[in-house]
Amino acid sequence: xxxxxxxxxxxSSSIVNIEKKYGIFIDxxxxxxxSKKFIKTISPSTEEVLSSISVGNKSDINSAVxxxxxxxxxxxxxxxxxxxxxxFKLARLIQERSREFAVLESLDGGKPIKESRDFDLxxxxxxxxxxxxxxxxxDISWNTKGLKPYGxxxxxxxxxxxxxxxxxxxxxxxxxxxxxxxxxxxSTPLTALLFAxxxxxxGLPPGVFNLVTGDGTTGAALVQHPDISKIAFxxxxxxxxxxxxxxxxxxxxxTLELGGKAANIVFNDAAIDQxxxxxxxxxxxxxxxxxxxxxxxVLQEDIHDEFVSKLEKRMQSLRVGNPLDKNxxxxxxxxxxxxxxxxxxxxxxxxxxxxxxxTECDLPSNGFWFKPTLFTNAQPxxxxxxxxIFGPVLTTLTxxxxxxxxxxxxxxxxxxxxxxxxxxxxxxxWAADRLQAGVIWANTFNKFDPSSPFGGYxxxxxxxxxxxxxxxxxxxxxx
Amino acid sequence: xSLTKESQNTLNWSSTVELIDNLRVDEVGLKExxxxxxxxxxxxxxxxxxxxxxxxxxxxxxxxxxxTEGKIGQMTAKAIRPDPSNLEVPSVAAVCVYPALVSKxxxxxxxxxxxxxxxxxxxxxxxxxxxxxxxDTQFAIDQGADEIDIVINRKAFFEGDYRKMYDEIIALKExxxxxxxKTILEVGELRTYENIKKASLxxxxxxxxxxxxxxxxxxxxxxxxxxxxxxxxxxxxxxVTGFKAGxxxxxxxxxxxxxxxxxxxxxxxxxxxxxxxxxFRFGASSLVDDVLKQIKKLKTNAYQSxxxxxxx
Numbered sequence: 048x049x050x051x052x053x054x055x056x057x058x059s060s061s062i063v064n065i066e067k068k069y070g071i072f073i074d075x076x077x078x079x080x081x082s083k084k085f086i087k088t089i090s091p092s093t094e095e096v097l098s099s100i101s102v103g104n105k106s107d108i109n110s111a112v113x114x115x116x117x118x119x120x121x122x123x124x125x126x127x128x129x130x131x132x133x134x135f136k137l138a139r140l141i142q143e144r145s146r147e148f149a150v151l152e153s154l155d156g157g158k159p160i161k162e163s164r165d166f167d168l169x170x171x172x173x174x175x176x177x178x179x180x181x182x183x184x185x186d187i188s189w190n191t192k193g194l195k196p197y198g199x200x201x202x203x204x205x206x207x208x209x210x211x212x213x214x215x216x217x218x219x220x221x222x223x224x225x226x227x228x229x230x231x232x233x234s235t236p237l238t239a240l241l242f243a244x245x246x247x248x249x250g251l252p253p254g255v256f257n258l259v260t261g262d263g264t265t266g267a268a269l270v271q272h273p274d275i276s277k278i279a280f281x282x283x284x285x286x287x288x289x290x291x292x293x294x295x296x297x298x299x300x301x302t303l304e305l306g307g308k309a310a311n312i313v314f315n316d317a318a319i320d321q322x323x324x325x326x327x328x329x330x331x332x333x334x335x336x337x338x339x340x341x342x343x344x345v346l347q348e349d350i351h352d353e354f355v356s357k358l359e360k361r362m363q364s365l366r367v368g369n370p371l372d373k374n375x376x377x378x379x380x381x382x383x384x385x386x387x388x389x390x391x392x393x394x395x396x397x398x399x400x401x402x403x404x405x406t407e408c409d410l411p412s413n414g415f416w417f418k419p420t421l422f423t424n425a426q427p428x429x430x431x432x433x434x435x436i437f438g439p440v441l442t443t444l445t446x447x448x449x450x451x452x453x454x455x456x457x458x459x460x461x462x463x464x465x466x467x468x469x470x471x472x473x474x475x476x477w478a479a480d481r482l483q484a485g486v487i488w489a490n491t492f493n494k495f496d497p498s499s500p501f502g503g504y505x506x507x508x509x510x511x512x513x514x515x516x517x518x519x520x521x522x523x524x525x526x
Numbered sequence: 527x528s529l530t531k532e533s534q535n536t537l538n539w540s541s542t543v544e545l546i547d548n549l550r551v552d553e554v555g556l557k558e559x560x561x562x563x564x565x566x567x568x569x570x571x572x573x574x575x576x577x578x579x580x581x582x583x584x585x586x587x588x589x590x591x592x593x594t595e596g597k598i599g600q601m602t603a604k605a606i607r608p609d610p611s612n613l614e615v616p617s618v619a620a621v622c623v624y625p626a627l628v629s630k631x632x633x634x635x636x637x638x639x640x641x642x643x644x645x646x647x648x649x650x651x652x653x654x655x656x657x658x659x660x661x662d663t664q665f666a667i668d669q670g671a672d673e674i675d676i677v678i679n680r681k682a683f684f685e686g687d688y689r690k691m692y693d694e695i696i697a698l699k700e701x702x703x704x705x706x707x708k709t710i711l712e713v714g715e716l717r718t719y720e721n722i723k724k725a726s727l728x729x730x731x732x733x734x735x736x737x738x739x740x741x742x743x744x745x746x747x748x749x750x751x752x753x754x755x756x757x758x759x760x761x762x763x764x765x766v767t768g769f770k771a772g773x774x775x776x777x778x779x780x781x782x783x784x785x786x787x788x789x790x791x792x793x794x795x796x797x798x799x800x801x802x803x804x805x806f807r808f809g810a811s812s813l814v815d816d817v818l819k820q821i822k823k824l825k826t827n828a829y830q831s832x833x834x835x836x837x838x
Contacts, residue, residue, distance in 0.1 A: 049579075049798045049799065049801040049802055050798040051572065051575060051576065051579070051789070051793050051798055051801055052572060053566065053567070053568060053572050054568075054569050054570040054571050054572040054573075055569075056567035056568075056569045161565060165565070316548070316550070317550065318550040318551050318552035318555065319550070320551070320555075320556075320758050321551070321552035321554075321555030321556055321559070322552075322555075324555050324558070324559045325555060356765075364794045364795075373565070373566075373567040374566055374567055470550045470552070490552055490554065490555065491554060491555065
């Protein structure tokens with residue numbers, strides 16, 4: 048039998064320039080954090096230390112708020128057209144330096160370069176272009192002039208799509224006339240730090256964009272600061288609930304984009320081969336570190352065996368390895384902590400009685416890795432069918448009738464996304480109407496566009512990002 | 527589904543109907559998958575390995591009214607030794623000619639591993655009665671052809687008479703016996719992805735050893751999407767019958783980069799087992815020269831002009 052191995056094709060990391068230590072970005076320039084405390088950020092694929100980043104404390108947040116206040120004075124006097132100019136400049140610069148950002152994202156976060164290069168970065172630039180376009184058209188966005196920015200917005204973003212989540216948050220906030228204090232995830236701060244350099248380069252007025260790196264304590268200090276008028280958070284449901292409780296007594300805006308346990312429903316009249324592709328993309332994209340991942344395969348019983356056999360064969364062709372190799376499909380798990388969480392949930396799945404299939408592949412000896420995993424013979428009551436695993440783990444549940452498919456799909460506290468696979472148009476509309484989820488894909492999965500609002504039902508959060516509706520997350524409506 | 531007794535790899539008509547019933551292909555998903563496979567980065571040793579595969583999988587082809595024994599002589603000599611300056615380059619898999627030139631090609635390839643393939647069945651249109659197609663095919667076999675490339679009856683296909691299309695292939699397979707049968711779908715005429723998959727499965731069920739994209743006589747000959755779908759059909763057919771069929775892509779594949787992308791599709795959708803001239807072929811005339819240039823480039827770092835390589 049012939050085997051044809053693909054030689055390594057490594058994207059060069061010489062394009063990125065990582066400092067040994069980073070300060071925080073306040074008043075339009077990098078400053079030493081008052082906390083004088085640093086943590087290391089590592090590459091999850093090698094455990095190599097990339098840099099040391101500041102852990103901002105309460106007084107750093109105070110400085111950021113003071114900086115934001117003076118930034119707001121300038122920013123609020125600019126017309127929408129003027130604000131747009133800065134955003135367009137940022138969008139163009141991101142495009143120009145996209146290779147650098149992509150390499151940095153893959154180094155710091157572990158995602159395959161083909162995803163950071165072909166998905167994350169094009170989306171990031173598109174978001175800045177899109178919201179730059181809205182900046183001078185807010186009065187026609189909802190046919191009212193009674194739209195007012197919140198003022199100082201605190202934004203906390205996760206580690207799965209670091210720069211993309213920055214763009215989802217920063218671009219609409221600035222376009223609508225707010226100023227920003229951003230807290231990136233502690234394991235993936237590097238692209239946000241490079242973005243701050245870009246803000247300096249385009250001459251964004253000091254204090255309009257502020258960046259305080261750090262850990263959970265930094266985030267808590269940001270949430271607790273009384274002069275913050277709005278918090279936008281993307282991350283776990285547990286932290287989302289904490290923020291909601293923490294801010295309950297204050298006059299403060301809040302949007303939360305939290306966890307998910309999306310159903311990917313495959314009916315027996317789907318285009319099977321393409322449904323297999325979509326299911327694979329739905330769960331293994333970005334190692335399954337995706338809040339809208341299609342982590343439950345809800346499969347019609349009469350095609351179960353055929354579908355699972357094709358799915359397992361397809362999974363076996365996934366290439367797990369060095370994120371900087373252009374041929375890598377599945378990169379590293381973002382952190383040791385996340386790997387432990389995935390491992391323990393998968394162990395429980397086996398203990399509860401699920402049948403496990405994992406692709407046969409060699410994993411690198413350093414770094415954090417998990418083999419693409421499929422559970423069959425799982426029941427809706429199992430933990431692997433209920434809890435968000437946030438890793439490359441797919442749980443299969445079966446149904447007999449369309450009604451049962453909907454019941455199983457909605458049988459979760461989450462409601463972020465769902466997928467429907469059938470070649471029958473009327474069935475798509477019927478199912479979409481009944482699914483309790485903020486985003487529904489039909490015969491595709493994980494498709495994003497800056498003009499399409501994204502957000503959850505139930506414990507997946509509230510508020511929308513993207514599109515015209517996304518503007519409302521950063522505007523107060525007065526009529 | 528069960529195999530018929532007569533032949534190892536044939537399905538009876540009712541099993542064939544079951545196979546093509548409710549066949550569905552999603553165009554968006556298919557194109558996305560094929561586009562993503564095209565981003566594979568094939569470098570260094572794996573590129574050299576691929577280039578050698580491609581040469582060994584080529585059916586060097588001339589199918590023109592102006593073909594003469596002299597032309598066949600040139601082409602077969604090149605088929606046996608594609609690059610006289612580098613003996614590590616393998617022979618191509620076969621030469622592909624019209625029936626009238628099979629005996630000359632056979633004579634030229636006598637002391638080599640290069641096979642002689644003949645088109646038949648009123649290639650390229652197939653617009654003739656079955657009796658004539660049988661005579662055409664029988665003649666090529668009598669002349670010594672090792673492999674027969676027939677065209678499907680597109681008239682019958684588009685008229686919805688799938689049974690007639692199937693029966694014709696069955697009849698031609700009977701003529702072929704152990705001679706290798708490749709069935710050309712002409713995907714550029716079938717147009718839709720459902721049609722391509724349907725025609726693939728019918729051709730396989732009727733006993734084809736290979737399914738082939740195109741005659742090379744129309745402008746939109748091969749496409750990577752068609753190759754991908756044919757790979758899916760080959761896999762489905764193997765799942766049902768256990769028979770491992772081959773694929774030949776022909777029609778407009780002119781450079782190494784494109785050819786490597788086809789190899790990636792086969793490698794990832796069917797597996798390394800299919801990376802062999804018994805299971806995958808390129809029908810080509812100008813592709814070989816580009817591959818030879820690339821091999822030379824990898825070995826010597828010089829990109830040589832065409833006149834360094836023999837005319838075929």
